[in-house]
Amino acid sequence: MVKYNKYVQIGPPTATMAAAETAMVKVAQKYPNTVVVLEDMGMPGINWFKENAPERIVECGIAEANGAVIAGAMAAEGFIPFIHSFSFAVVERAYNQIRQSILVDRFNVKITARDGVWGDLGISHDIVEGIACTRILPNLVILNPADAVEAEKAYLAMVDYVGPVYFRMEYAAPAPFKIFTDDYPFEIGKAYQIKDGKDATIIATGYLVTEAIKAVEILEKEGLDVGILNMSTIKPLDEEAIIRVAEQTRAIVTAENGTIVGGMGDGIAAVLAENAPAALVKVGVEDEFSQSARLTAEVDELKDFFGLGAKDIAISVKEAIAKREKFGLIRK
Amino acid sequence: MAHSREIVTDLEDKANLVRRNIVRIFESSKQGHAGGTMSSVDIVTALYFHHLKLDKKNCDWPERDRVVLSKAHAAEAIYAVLPEIGYVSKDMLDKYYAFRSQFQGHADRWCTPGIDYSGGSLGQGLSFAAGMAKAEKMHTALKPPAVRVTAANYPKLILKYNPAYRVFCIVGDGELNEGQNWEAIMFAAKYKLDNLICIVDYNKYQLDGPVEMIMPIEPLADKFKAFGWGTYEINGHSMQELVDTLELTNNLYGDGKPKCIIAHTVKGHGIPVWESVHLHYSRLEGTTIAVKEGREIYG
Numbered sequence: 001m002v003k004y005n006k007y008v009q010i011g012p013p014t015a016t017m018a019a020a021e022t023a024m025v026k027v028a029q030k031y032p033n034t035v036v037v038l039e040d041m042g043m044p045g046i047n048w049f050k051e052n053a054p055e056r057i058v059e060c061g062i063a064e065a066n067g068a069v070i071a072g073a074m075a076a077e078g079f080i081p082f083i084h085s086f087s088f089a090v091v092e093r094a095y096n097q098i099r100q101s102i103l104v105d106r107f108n109v110k111i112t113a114r115d116g117v118w119g120d121l122g123i124s125h126d127i128v129e130g131i132a133c134t135r136i137l138p139n140l141v142i143l144n145p146a147d148a149v150e151a152e153k154a155y156l157a158m159v160d161y162v163g164p165v166y167f168r169m170e171y172a173a174p175a176p177f178k179i180f181t182d183d184y185p186f187e188i189g190k191a192y193q194i195k196d197g198k199d200a201t202i203i204a205t206g207y208l209v210t211e212a213i214k215a216v217e218i219l220e221k222e223g224l225d226v227g228i229l230n231m232s233t234i235k236p237l238d239e240e241a242i243i244r245v246a247e248q249t250r251a252i253v254t255a256e257n258g259t260i261v262g263g264m265g266d267g268i269a270a271v272l273a274e275n276a277p278a279a280l281v282k283v284g285v286e287d288e289f290s291q292s293a294r295l296t297a298e299v300d301e302l303k304d305f306f307g308l309g310a311k312d313i314a315i316s317v318k319e320a321i322a323k324r325e326k327f328g329l330i331r332k
Numbered sequence: 333m334a335h336s337r338e339i340v341t342d343l344e345d346k347a348n349l350v351r352r353n354i355v356r357i358f359e360s361s362k363q364g365h366a367g368g369t370m371s372s373v374d375i376v377t378a379l380y381f382h383h384l385k386l387d388k389k390n391c392d393w394p395e396r397d398r399v400v401l402s403k404a405h406a407a408e409a410i411y412a413v414l415p416e417i418g419y420v421s422k423d424m425l426d427k428y429y430a431f432r433s434q435f436q437g438h439a440d441r442w443c444t445p446g447i448d449y450s451g452g453s454l455g456q457g458l459s460f461a462a463g464m465a466k467a468e469k470m471h472t473a474l475k476p477p478a479v480r481v482t483a484a485n486y487p488k489l490i491l492k493y494n495p496a497y498r499v500f501c502i503v504g505d506g507e508l509n510e511g512q513n514w515e516a517i518m519f520a521a522k523y524k525l526d527n528l529i530c531i532v533d534y535n536k537y538q539l540d541g542p543v544e545m546i547m548p549i550e551p552l553a554d555k556f557k558a559f560g561w562g563t564y565e566i567n568g569h570s571m572q573e574l575v576d577t578l579e580l581t582n583n584l585y586g587d588g589k590p591k592c593i594i595a596h597t598v599k600g601h602g603i604p605v606w607e608s609v610h611l612h613y614s615r616l617e618g619t620t621i622a623v624k625e626g627r628e629i630y631g
Contacts, residue, residue: 035470058466058523066459066515073463076441076448077471097512100453101460105441 119293402457
């Protein structure tokens with residue numbers, strides 16, 4: 001029987017989208033200066049705005065460059081604007097606009113995006129580089145919640161925080177497990193140790209926390225005690241937590257739904273190299289683009305194709321342990 | 333209504349003062365976007381010394397008129413004005429472009445009191461200005477109306493009621509190559525942003541050469557009109573035309589149309605050595621010659 005830490009109670013899969021919708025309505029009611037700047041791609045909670053506050057909807061059409069700058073300007077005038085689309089559009093199409101007209105002056109804009117490789121329309125819309133291309137931008141906080149409970153809490157926290165935030169949503173992913181209890185205390189910048197383990201630690205983010213939980217259960221049966229650190233804030237990384245688990249186990253596996261080139265894994269690699277040497281194996285999409293897959297039936301196949309499933313994570317854990325022995329790294 | 337000769341002459345003197353300050357800026361920095369700065373001097377003077385609603389004691393006054401300098405490489409023109417208003421000390425004129433200076437190479441909201449937009453990446457300013465104008469409309473809409481609007485008082489109210497602030501956006505002609513401007517132009521028309529005034533500093537030259545050769549933007553006025561904007565073409569070095577047209581756009585507030593003033597200007601205007609070659613960027617020795625010339629003309 002796998003033993004988890006406080007605030008963790010694994011339950012059946014629950015969609016995060018509904019949590020984001022609920023959170024957005026709470027946000028809209030708590031902050032009357034919340035406005036939605038649409039880019040013809042809807043928004044979580046948009047129906048509430050249509051029914052209750054249509055005057056707080058600003059529709060820019062399919063013009064993401066303009067939309068990002070309109071949002072920046074409205075934030076300069078005291079509103080809390082949300083922009084939302086697929087990450088290739090809301091972030092990549094408007095990359096310099098976000099840099100110049102939002103981040104330079106730290107305008108309080110919340111960017112929410114569908115991101116990750118889930119067979120969602122294939123190569124154009126299924127984005128591998130969402131984390132990598134945002135992680136390098138100064139003044140930006142990046143959140144990537146693991147389950148519905150955390151999604152709602154992170155959504156509210158991002159609005160209580162004053163400044164630009166990129167909130168990543170893995171919409172097309174299979175629903176993640178319900179992981180956290182309702183009293184779980186989410187905090188921006190704090191990674192949560194879901195499970196302790198002395199043999200290795202998986203540092204996972206977003207939906208891959210669910211896969212990490214499955215992996216840990218497989219490994220437990222094989223006699224390995226593996227920990228999980230939930231890295232729901234990708235920027236700023238919780239360096240203290242990374243160093244702590246690195247010193248404890250000296251064998252780290254990072255797991256993210258996105259490219260391993262410049263992604264969260266590379267950020268963690270830098271923390272390890274500078275502070276606490278540990279054997280590292282990165283789980284993520286290799287240096288390539290995605291393709292489409294039919295919802296439900298083929299997503300598992302796609303997950304295995306890109307090596308993002310529990311089996312791949314479990315293999316990577318064993319690799320990391322073997323590397324630690326090879327490197328002769330001593331655990332604390 | 334036409335402005336009196338006294339007002340116009342006074343503003344022309346102010347424009348020369350601005351040019352003198354710009355010469356001082358170049359004297360110490362030895363570099364900068366000379367051409368686009370000089371072409372916008374009269375526009376900037378008309379705005380800051382006459383037309384804008386400002387609080388000289390508080391550059392963050394919420395009801396101040398906003399200025400979005402989309403062609404932020406012409407920041408020297410506004411930097412030459414800010415000490416005269418009192419937002420920064422006059423010593424700053426000698427610190428343009430310097431490390432840790434309040435006067436950065438491109439206009440920067442974060443560092444400089446009185447700057448509303450951090451520009452430099454061309455093509456975004458008009459969107460930012462439209463966003464500010466939309467925000468003004470929304471703040472007004474979200475507040476309960478002071479006077480109940482009825483069928484009887486509606487036309488009168490719409491003429492008398494002023495926005496909390498107006499947004500003035502100065503864009504370059506070459507910058508209109510950027511497609512995003514046209515997204516913003518559609519947006520402003522859709523939301524009837526009659527509190528937004530775009531001024532095109534149409535100096536006919538961009539970095540690689542004449543605008544009509546690099547990427548023709550004509551017929552410019554017809555394009556703005558076709559997008560639903562109120563459009564005016566003037567001589568951007570005639571102070572009379574500038575202040576009269578700006579006042580006209582103010583008086584048309586309530587017509588639901590964003591306004592565009594196409595100001596025909598001359599690149600490098602006021603410094604003959606720059607004017608003769610439509611100079612874009614001035615460096616080192618070239619600057620020394622221009623500064624000497626500028627000192628002779630503006631003191």
